[in-house]
Amino acid sequence: MKRDLSRRTFIQKGLAAGIGLAVMNPVLSAMSSETIVLAKNGRAKATIVLSPAPSATERFAANELAAYLHKITGATFPIATMEEKPKGTLILIGKDTNEPGPESFRIQTKGDQLLLTGFDDSGVEFAVYTFLEKWLGVRWLWPGELGEVVPRNTTLSIGKIDDAQQPDFLWRDRGPGGALWGATSGPTEMHERARLMGITAAHQEEVKRWERRNKWGGWKVYGGHNIAEIFPPQKYASTHPEYYAWVNGKRAVPGPDFDHKHGGQVCTTEPGVISTAAEWVNQFYDDHPDYQGVHISMNDSGGFCECDRCRSLDTGKMMGGGGIDAQETKGAAVRKAIITDRIFTFANQVAERVQKRHPGKYIFCFAYGPMILPPEKIEVHPNVVPQYTLWSAYKHANPGLKQEHDKIAAAWAKKARLAGIYEYHINGSWPGMHRLTPAYYAQNIRYLRQQGIRLYQTQSGDEFSTNGLNYYVTGKLLWNASQDENMILADFYEKGFATAGPAVRRLHERLEKAWIDATKGGHDVTCNSIEDRGLAELFNSELMSNCSNDLDAAAAAAPTQTIKRRVDFLRQGLHYTKLTVDAVTTVKALGANPKKPSVSAALDACRQRLQFVEERKNDYIFPYFWVRYNDEQRSFLPSLAHLQALLDTAEG
Numbered sequence: 001m002k003r004d005l006s007r008r009t010f011i012q013k014g015l016a017a018g019i020g021l022a023v024m025n026p027v028l029s030a031m032s033s034e035t036i037v038l039a040k041n042g043r044a045k046a047t048i049v050l051s052p053a054p055s056a057t058e059r060f061a062a063n064e065l066a067a068y069l070h071k072i073t074g075a076t077f078p079i080a081t082m083e084e085k086p087k088g089t090l091i092l093i094g095k096d097t098n099e100p101g102p103e104s105f106r107i108q109t110k111g112d113q114l115l116l117t118g119f120d121d122s123g124v125e126f127a128v129y130t131f132l133e134k135w136l137g138v139r140w141l142w143p144g145e146l147g148e149v150v151p152r153n154t155t156l157s158i159g160k161i162d163d164a165q166q167p168d169f170l171w172r173d174r175g176p177g178g179a180l181w182g183a184t185s186g187p188t189e190m191h192e193r194a195r196l197m198g199i200t201a202a203h204q205e206e207v208k209r210w211e212r213r214n215k216w217g218g219w220k221v222y223g224g225h226n227i228a229e230i231f232p233p234q235k236y237a238s239t240h241p242e243y244y245a246w247v248n249g250k251r252a253v254p255g256p257d258f259d260h261k262h263g264g265q266v267c268t269t270e271p272g273v274i275s276t277a278a279e280w281v282n283q284f285y286d287d288h289p290d291y292q293g294v295h296i297s298m299n300d301s302g303g304f305c306e307c308d309r310c311r312s313l314d315t316g317k318m319m320g321g322g323g324i325d326a327q328e329t330k331g332a333a334v335r336k337a338i339i340t341d342r343i344f345t346f347a348n349q350v351a352e353r354v355q356k357r358h359p360g361k362y363i364f365c366f367a368y369g370p371m372i373l374p375p376e377k378i379e380v381h382p383n384v385v386p387q388y389t390l391w392s393a394y395k396h397a398n399p400g401l402k403q404e405h406d407k408i409a410a411a412w413a414k415k416a417r418l419a420g421i422y423e424y425h426i427n428g429s430w431p432g433m434h435r436l437t438p439a440y441y442a443q444n445i446r447y448l449r450q451q452g453i454r455l456y457q458t459q460s461g462d463e464f465s466t467n468g469l470n471y472y473v474t475g476k477l478l479w480n481a482s483q484d485e486n487m488i489l490a491d492f493y494e495k496g497f498a499t500a501g502p503a504v505r506r507l508h509e510r511l512e513k514a515w516i517d518a519t520k521g522g523h524d525v526t527c528n529s530i531e532d533r534g535l536a537e538l539f540n541s542e543l544m545s546n547c548s549n550d551l552d553a554a555a556a557a558a559p560t561q562t563i564k565r566r567v568d569f570l571r572q573g574l575h576y577t578k579l580t581v582d583a584v585t586t587v588k589a590l591g592a593n594p595k596k597p598s599v600s601a602a603l604d605a606c607r608q609r610l611q612f613v614e615e616r617k618n619d620y621i622f623p624y625f626w627v628r629y630n631d632e633q634r635s636f637l638p639s640l641a642h643l644q645a646l647l648d649t650a651e652g
């Protein structure tokens with residue numbers, strides 16, 4: 001790791017200055033050698049100090065600190081650099097490469113000085129956010145100003161602090177994942193595509209800020225099912241048809257209807273495929289040296305190569321069907337050949353070539369579908385990261401499924417030097433109604449950490465009103481897996497809702513219990529198709545009415561307007577769930593030959609839901625992207641046009 005001497009000097013200079021200042025300031029020293037006064041009666045008593053040449057992130061972190069100190073105390077805190085020789089109490093913000101590693105930081109008082117130092121830019125940022133959260137009582141419950149808890153205090157002092165932290169998980173990523181992969185041309189493309197759907201840049205920025213304030217981040221890893229990005233048919237279909245999979249006795253070159261994500265697999269033993277993939281990854285790392293990992297994962301669904309060369313690498317074993325088949329692919333579990341050995345042989349060969357040009361960089365490969373179980377005949381290259389997919393903590397009310405997931409995760413952790421997880425906080429068959437299982441996420445993260453798994457990505461949405469608690473607890477545990485989720489939850493209710501906290505807790509626990517009861521037998525409640533059972537039974541009228549009562553009680557107990565508005569934010573989520581359940585129930589009631597009144601009811605319910613979704617899409621209530629994805633990709637709810645046509649032809 002590179003040592004940055006100028007930055008170390010900055011910290012040492014600061015320390016020296018601090019010792020000097022403590023001696024020169026007898027008033028404060030006499031008051032208490034253990035106390036640093038930051039503000040008194042609404043006036044700043046400290047200067048925020050940056051290194052002589054601060055990075056943009058260090059400057060940003062200093063501005064964030066000044067902004068929150070202002071919100072807390074009403075005082076304006078000056079920001080200076082060391083060269084300006086600031087006097088008085090100093091809050092030093094900067095890098096210290098003596099910290100143990102990426103993202104690590106230390107919060108420390110020395111004499112009259114508060115040091116917020118990080119190993120790197122992220123460490124500096126996290127030092128500031130952790131100081132605000134842990135010592136000044138700031139919380140970021142969900143994105144946007146309403147989710148922000150800032151205690152007010154015109155006089156502010158701190159006692160002795162020495163707190164060094166580093167992340168338990170090196171990668172703590174919230175997606176957006178899955179459905180946004182495909183024909184992409186670079187790491188930012190997915191956000192552009194989200195914007196095209198109507199999700200504003202401001203919304204995305206706010207979510208990103210919330211993530212950083214809760215210490216999400218870490219490694220930069222590109223892609224997912226992106227084999228089609230490496231082997232675009234428009235480039236190779238005519239020049240190198242042999243790159244594509246041999247299926248049912250012929251070359252399965254992807255046609256014009258190829259969506260760049262499903263099927264369209266390649267022959268992974270074809271020498272040109274191995275060299276092309278390696279060159280593509282090498283080029284990626286040339287262009288993006290700040291990335292630690294890049295995927296070369298196969299596309300979703302099936303269509304894998306059946307040539308003799310590929311098959312000779314397989315174990316000959318078949319998938320048993322049942323629980324480990326892809327939940328997002330429709331259709332029943334079918335028996336299919338396990339192909340992990342051939343796929344990881346390919347990944348190993350690519351990694352081998354990439355190490356020559358980019359030593360230390362990683363190749364990611366999903367452990368998923370017919371490659372979900374570890375290889376048996378080969379080892380995994382130390383720079384290949386299997387990312388175990390379909391972990392799905394929300395299903396873990398079912399003990400058999402949890403045991404199966406645990407077993408697979410442990411097996412991969414043992415097989416690879418670094419293994420990762422692809423979790424599903426949301427998926428294409430769940431448009432973001434309540435699915436609260438914060439304790440399962442916490443327990444699972446602790447289990448993964450015990451197994452030595454330190455890379456965690458989860459498919460996410462912005463449904464903070466309904467399922468924000470899952471994200472909040474997950475983020476905290478990914479940073480520090482030894483935390484007790486019950487303490488985190490108690491703090492969430494107390495800081496966010498004060499006297500309304502018990503009623504909000506009752507709401508969340510009621511919804512959590514309802515989900516657990518509905519799924520503990522192994523039945524996954526989904527919106528894959530309108531035929532799926534369970535949704536209306538889960539969100540039955542009794543549950544919905546009890547939840548509504550909890551929110552009424554919370555609103556009545558809310559001591560401030562802000563807390564009343566937070567309760568209303570939660571009410572919007574319940575409203576969204578109710579609108580969705582109403583739409584499903586009325587559509588399900590249609591049957592084969594529906595009469596006009598029932599079609600009219602279904603049309604009204606679906607229209608009301610869509611209207612709410614369009615009006616509130618930027619408000620963190622539901623996951624707009626996944627609502628649209630679910631509506632368009634699943635046979636879950638019919639379109640308004642379809643219902644209108646049905647209404648026009650239906651009998652009185």
Ligand SMILES: [Zn+2]
Pocket residue numbers: 245246266267268269270305306307308309310311
């Ligand atoms: Zn092949």
